[in-house]
Amino acid sequence: MSEGRTLAEKVWDQHVVRRAEGEPDLLYIDLHLIHEVTSPQAFDGLRMAGRTVRRPDLTIATEDHNVPTRDILAPIADPVSRAQVETLRKNAAEFGIRLHPMGDDGQGIVHVIGPQLGLTQPGMTVVCGDSHTSTHGAFGALAFGIGTSEVEHVLATQTLPAYRPKTMAIEVRGELPAGVTAKDLILAIIAKIGTGGGQGHIVEYRGEAIRELSMEARMTICNMSIEAGARAGMIAPDETTFEYLRGREHAPQGAEWDAAVEYWKSLRTDDDAEFDTVVEIDAASLTPFVTWGTNPGQGLPLGASVPSPEEFADPVERAAAERALEYMGLTAGTPLREIAVDTVFLGSCTNGRIEDLRAAAEVLRGRKVVTRTLVVPGSMRVKAAAEAEGLDRVFKEAGAEWREAGCSMCLGMNPDQLAAGERSASTSNRNFEGRQGKGGRTHLVSPAVAAATAVTGRLTAPADL
Amino acid sequence: MEAFTTHTGRAVPLRRSNVDTDQIIPAVWLKQVSRTGFEKGLFAAWREDPSFVLNDPAHEGASILVAGPDFGTGSSREHAVWALQQYGFRVVIAPRFGDIFRNNATKGGLLPVVLPGEVVEEIQDLVEADPAAEITVDLGAREVRYGADGAHGFEIDDYTRWRLMEGLDDIGLTLRYADHITTYENGRQSWLPTTV
Ligand code: SF4
Numbered sequence: 001m002s003e004g005r006t007l008a009e010k011v012w013d014q015h016v017v018r019r020a021e022g023e024p025d026l027l028y029i030d031l032h033l034i035h036e037v038t039s040p041q042a043f044d045g046l047r048m049a050g051r052t053v054r055r056p057d058l059t060i061a062t063e064d065h066n067v068p069t070r071d072i073l074a075p076i077a078d079p080v081s082r083a084q085v086e087t088l089r090k091n092a093a094e095f096g097i098r099l100h101p102m103g104d105d106g107q108g109i110v111h112v113i114g115p116q117l118g119l120t121q122p123g124m125t126v127v128c129g130d131s132h133t134s135t136h137g138a139f140g141a142l143a144f145g146i147g148t149s150e151v152e153h154v155l156a157t158q159t160l161p162a163y164r165p166k167t168m169a170i171e172v173r174g175e176l177p178a179g180v181t182a183k184d185l186i187l188a189i190i191a192k193i194g195t196g197g198g199q200g201h202i203v204e205y206r207g208e209a210i211r212e213l214s215m216e217a218r219m220t221i222c223n224m225s226i227e228a229g230a231r232a233g234m235i236a237p238d239e240t241t242f243e244y245l246r247g248r249e250h251a252p253q254g255a256e257w258d259a260a261v262e263y264w265k266s267l268r269t270d271d272d273a274e275f276d277t278v279v280e281i282d283a284a285s286l287t288p289f290v291t292w293g294t295n296p297g298q299g300l301p302l303g304a305s306v307p308s309p310e311e312f313a314d315p316v317e318r319a320a321a322e323r324a325l326e327y328m329g330l331t332a333g334t335p336l337r338e339i340a341v342d343t344v345f346l347g348s349c350t351n352g353r354i355e356d357l358r359a360a361a362e363v364l365r366g367r368k369v370v371t372r373t374l375v376v377p378g379s380m381r382v383k384a385a386a387e388a389e390g391l392d393r394v395f396k397e398a399g400a401e402w403r404e405a406g407c408s409m410c411l412g413m414n415p416d417q418l419a420a421g422e423r424s425a426s427t428s429n430r431n432f433e434g435r436q437g438k439g440g441r442t443h444l445v446s447p448a449v450a451a452a453t454a455v456t457g458r459l460t461a462p463a464d465l
Numbered sequence: 466m467e468a469f470t471t472h473t474g475r476a477v478p479l480r481r482s483n484v485d486t487d488q489i490i491p492a493v494w495l496k497q498v499s500r501t502g503f504e505k506g507l508f509a510a511w512r513e514d515p516s517f518v519l520n521d522p523a524h525e526g527a528s529i530l531v532a533g534p535d536f537g538t539g540s541s542r543e544h545a546v547w548a549l550q551q552y553g554f555r556v557v558i559a560p561r562f563g564d565i566f567r568n569n570a571t572k573g574g575l576l577p578v579v580l581p582g583e584v585v586e587e588i589q590d591l592v593e594a595d596p597a598a599e600i601t602v603d604l605g606a607r608e609v610r611y612g613a614d615g616a617h618g619f620e621i622d623d624y625t626r627w628r629l630m631e632g633l634d635d636i637g638l639t640l641r642y643a644d645h646i647t648t649y650e651n652g653r654q655s656w657l658p659t660t661v
Contacts, residue, residue, distance in 0.1 A: 017649040018642050023624050026642060028649050030657055038542065040498035049636070054646075060660040066496065080496040087498045098660050119658050131541040131565055147543035147569035149635070157639045159646055163622070165564075195483055196535045196561050229538060231564050252656035260656040295483045295538075316482045316534060316582070323481070411492045432487040432539060434510050 004270030006167045007236050008202040011142040011267065015125050017159055024161040030124040032154050033110045034061035034097065036088040037413070038129030042152035043091040053095040054158045060119065061092050061099040064109045065413045067406030069376050073103045081413065095155075108379020108405045111135040111349035115219065116381055118248025122237035122264040127154055132349050132429065134225040138218035139245075140237035140267045142202070145226065165202045165231045166276035169269075172207040174284035179463050181359070182217035183351060183427065183446035185209070185281075186224045187289040191299040193279055198230025201277060204269060205235050209283035215244040216355040223350045224429050227296035236268040288461040290336055291431045291444040293324035298431075300336065302449065302461055308332035327433055328441050329421070336459050339443065343424040344373040344454040345436070346400075346447055348410040351427035352378025354385050356447040361391045363451035363462045364398040373400035373454040374416060376408040400454065412437045425453040466574040468632030472555050473601040474528035477518055478589035484532055485539035486566060490548045503544055504551035523596035531588050532559045537566025537577075546573050556602045558609065560585050571625050572635065578602060578609060584617045591615070604630060 005013070018026040032055075039061070046052070053059060066081040068074075076082035085102070092099035100106040106113060111132055114120040126136040126143035129151040136143035146160065154160055170189060190197075203225050205218075213221070218235050225233025242261055245251045252260045291299040292306050298321070300307065309325065309332070312318040325332065330339070346352075346360050357377065375395045377383035383405055386392055392402045409416040410428040412435070418424055420439025427450050431442040443459060452460040494506030511517045518524060530549065536559035537545060546569045549557065554575065560582040562570075570577045580588075591612050592598050601610040604626060610616045628635070 018645045024622075026639060026645070028646070028653075030653075031660075037495050041500045041543075044498075044500065051636070057659040057661045065492075078496075084496050084498055119660065121658060124657070129541055129543075131539065145541040145565050147541050147546070147565060147572065149543060149569065149572035153636050153639065156636050157643075157646060158650075159639060161635060161639060195538055199535075199561060199564060226539075226565075229535070229563065250658040250660075252658075256656040260654075263654070295485070319480075320482050411487075413492045413496065430485075430487070430539060432485045434491055435487050438491070438510060 004273035006269045006273045006275060007140060007204055007234055007267055008142060008167050011123050011125070012164050014123065024163045026159050026161050027125060029127050029154050029158055029160060030058060031114065031119055031126045032059045033114055033126065033128035033133070034059060035064050035110045035130065036084045037065045038148050039091065039151055040084065040087045041148050042155060043095065045152040046155055051156045053097065053155045056096040058158060059097045061088060061097050062107055062110050062113055063088060063102050065407045065411065067102055067404065068414050069403035069406050069408050069416060072404040105380050105384070108382065109349045109352060109407055111223065112352060112378035112382065115139065116379055118245055118251035121245060121251070122241060123267050127160065131226045132223050134230070134233045135219050135223040135349055137222040137225065137232050137234040138215060139241055140234055140264070142232055142234065144232040166200055168198060168201040168203045168230070168277040168279065169275040170203055170205050171278065171280045172205065172209040172283050173280060174209060174282055175212065176209050176283045176286060179461065180286045180288060181446045181448060182213055182220040184286055184289040185283065186221045187291065187296070187299045187444060188286055189281055190224065190228045190296050192281065193228050195227060195295050195297040196229045198225060198228040201230050202232045202234060203230045205233060210235055211238065214355060215240055216353045219353070220350055224296065227429055237264045288446065288449050290449065290459055292328065292330060292336060293321065294327055294431055294433050296429065296431060296444060298324055299444070302336055302459060304336055306330045306332050306334045306336065339459045340457055341371055341425045341443065341453060341459065342422045343418060344369070344371050344450050345409040345424055345426040345428065346374065346450050347376030347378065347408055348428035349378060350429040351447050352376060352382065354382050356427065357382070357386045357391050360447040360451035361394040363448055364400065364454070365394050367398055367455050369399045369454040370457040371454055374403060374409060375400050376403045377405050379405045409436050411435060425450050425459060466632045466634060469574055469576055469604055469629045471601065471603045471605065472528065473599050474555065475524070475526065475597060476529035476531050476588065476592045476600045477524045477527040478592050479518060479530055479532040480589060482533035483535045483538055486537055486542050486545040487539055489537065489545040490542065495542055495544050500547060501551065503548035507548040507552045526553070528553055529556045529558060529600050529602065530554050531585060531592065532557060534560040534582065536562050538563035541565045543569040546570050546575050550575050558585060558588065571629060574629060574632065576602060576604065576629065578619045580609060580617055580619055587615065
């Protein structure tokens with residue numbers, strides 16, 4: 001056994017409150033993010049047991065999943081959605097938790113606001129009743145999604161019992177070619193290792209191509225770790241991370257900042273540390289990547305064609321491909337570039353940040369969209385920043401709809417949904433059956449591909465225009 | 466939570482891989498703020514198809530779901546566990562589970578059992594041929610028994626097994642270590658952020 005530890009192991013060990021033979025470690029949680037969907041039953045549980053929230057000061061709530069992205073200040077029309085949001089407001093008030101309600105300038109998707117406020121920092125443990133909590137791993141935090149019982153556990157104790165997952169290194173060699181984005185990279189990684197490939201592991205993304213990425217691009221990568229089945233995704237903090245954090249509302253200041261940076265610099269995998277699994281990806285060979293099926297592992301380069309189920313040797317994968325083609329209404333052999341879409345969705349915690357909007361606006365500037373195109377910023381501050389740069393005008397002049405912040409068509413809990421049989425190119429993270437509306441068909445794409453697709457009405461990369 | 470020791474019941478074969486939690490319970494069902502009534506949303510989209518296996522009267526009253534690999538991937542919604550339990554399932558058998566789903570299941574007393582793909586298919590074949598066949602899931606012995614002489618062991622860590630067999634609430638267990646938590650809190654780095 002080598003002495004060295006991986007980044008994940010360092011952060012894990014730092015948070016062990018209690019360790020005992022034959023039991024899971026009890027881990028301390030530095031930040032607990034809450035939203036309206038997975039928390040009501042947890043607060044009920046607390047009330048029923050007569051318990052309180054141990055650390056409301058390490059907890060923050062926002063409204064995102066049900067938010068209507070039009071008329072955000074009007075009461076929600078759907079009474080069930082409205083009741084859920086009102087329940088969160090009541091719970092936050094009762095237990096003394098800071099909440100960013102709709103219309104508030106701090107409101108937004110839970111995974112967009114944590115980093116935006118500087119609450120997500122290297123070396124922290126971050127949890128949320130939401131699988132895309134893995135997003136926060138981009139800062140070198142250990143961040144993972146939990147269920148409602150665990151939400152209740154963290155509210156009551158600020159800890160979680162957990163077994164340490166195995167570690168996996170995804171080494172991304174070489175540089176990403178021009179026109180290839182973080183989204184293309186993560187879709188290619190998931191296609192390579194499969195939706196179960198990361199199961200039981202914390203993934204650390206490493207290598208030159210990763211170090212070159214901006215913080216927001218790193219968040220896109222870590223966000224989709226869960227789609228490869230991983231418990232969490234992490235990237236070692238570096239100057240890019242520190243620069244992003246410096247001066248943010250909740251970032252340390254003065255001498256505290258210096259001490260923090262000193263510590264953050266130690267958060268890297270030791271040279272002699274060993275990972276349980278190592279996967280290598282050649283960045284230089286990548287091109288824009290899109291999905292054709294109904295799980296995020298069913299993806300291919302945009303230049304490819306819809307595969308035939310016969311191409312899959314594994315009978316389980318073959319059956320899954322057959323079912324996916326039927327659901328998606330696709331014929332094997334059709335070039336992906338010939339697939340026509342009805343809707344383009346730009347947003348979500350994967351690709352709803354300012355850099356994503358800039359990338360799409362660059363493609364749309366001076367062009368017109370031919371499909372319904374929804375642009376939904378990930379938070380109200382992203383929206384304000386985009387408007388300050390005039391991106392909203394670019395979208396509107398192109399014929400796209402400029403909306404308020406929320407999850408929106410990523411999962412269609414609000415009115416933004418696909419109708420049965422409708423097809424989208426979406427910058428979100430899940431192409432599951434019915435994810436964007438019952439019977440809806442989803443192709444996952446990068447913001448640049450989404451924008452180019454809106455211009456032609458078919459899956460398209462900007463270079464094709 | 467209801468304790469789980471041994472369960473014997475009939476099984477439903479779900480011959481699909483990557484059954485994500487959006488399929489187990491679609492998002493529209495997540496708007497409820499109570500913990501009950503989710504059985505109606507279980508596999509809501511698929512159940513509209515009369516030929517879907519759960520609609521087969523031969524499998525009515527089954528309490529064990531036997532599914533393909535990567536069951537419960539995707540969203541962290543614990544509503545998926547509640548929906549399965551409230552519909553009447555006590556056990557899900559699959560070759561591989563999504564991590565969060567598996568965790569959620571053991572919190573609520575739904576037993577996730579990992580068996581090799583061949584064994585899962587053997588059980589699926591068995592209950593397809595004879596829907597009345599009974600399967601026994603013995604948590605104490607860590608074993609699934611089926612058919613005339615079919616038996617296969619499964620792995621589960623001692624702690625989770627103990628908790629399930631005793632029907633214990635995790636929060637109650639953790640609160641015994643309140644002193645450890647306070648000690649840890651006193652040693653946290655001063656620059657760590659608060660939300661206030
Ligand atoms: S944007 Fe989509 S994936 Fe992200 S938190 Fe919202 S619903 Fe979940």
